[in-house]
Amino acid sequence: xxxxxxxxxxxxxxxxxxxxxxxxxxxxxxxxxxxxxxxxxxxxxxxxxxxxxxxxxxxxxxxxxxxxxxxxxxxxxxxxxxxxxxxxxxxxxxxxxxxxxx
Numbered sequence: 001x002x003x004x005x006x007x008x009x010x011x012x013x014x015x016x017x018x019x020x021x022x023x024x025x026x027x028x029x030x031x032x033x034x035x036x037x038x039x040x041x042x043x044x045x046x047x048x049x050x051x052x053x054x055x056x057x058x059x060x061x062x063x064x065x066x067x068x069x070x071x072x073x074x075x076x077x078x079x080x081x082x083x084x085x086x087x088x089x090x091x092x093x094x095x096x097x098x099x100x101x102x
Contacts, residue, residue, distance in 0.1 A: 003055050010038045040070040
């Protein structure tokens, strides 16, 4: 699945503007959390932290920290975990069912 689609799904779930997720700076808490989840989902689709950093306009170390934060938050926050798992199902199902144009 295209990273833009994942971004739009995440932005919709967190009720934030997709352009805010990719802006520099921390932004509002909801935007920062959406960005962390976005990076986590990109990793779950097989992207490396280096690739995610390039896509998200961040340093690789920032991506690594964001993914770690998301994993920790998922252990503590059941609702967040449920939301991310449902997004992951959508992302992975869509990725599997996407036609290959190679």
